[in-house]
Amino acid sequence: MGTPYRECPNCGAHLDAGELCDCRRSEREPRRPEQEPRKPMRLMAICREIDKDTGRIAVYPLKTEIDDRILGALKIQATMNPELRYFILVSARWEKYGTVIAGILKRRSVTRADVDNIGGIVEL
Ligand SMILES: [Zn+2]
Secondary structure (H helix, E strand, O other): OOOOEEEOOOOOOEEEOOOOOHHHHHHHOOOOOOOOOOOOOOEEEEEEEEOOOOOOEEEEEOOOOOOHHHHHHHHHHHHHOOOEEEEEEEHHHHHHHHHHHHHHHOOOOOOHHHHHHHOOOEEO
């Protein structure tokens, strides 16, 4: 009396009666929810501006998208206007640490070393 078996209609493997073949397991298992697509890393520019009249320091993010052309333009701006300085970082970092970063950039003196100490942000 031979063991009854059947062939998997998908791959032809011999299966015991009632056994489900492994070859289609992935189709039977519920799909895992797709991972959230990671937000692409978006760069943003932070401007530090000293008011020429009052000497007050303002720190604010630029609304413009950052690309090579904008970076070049900002660099020229900063070179021609010593009261303007621009800093580049990824938007996620600004969202998380914006208040702290702005606090540091608002100090009367912000050196290269200060910027390095913040980390993840570069001056143009
Ligand atoms: Zn199969």
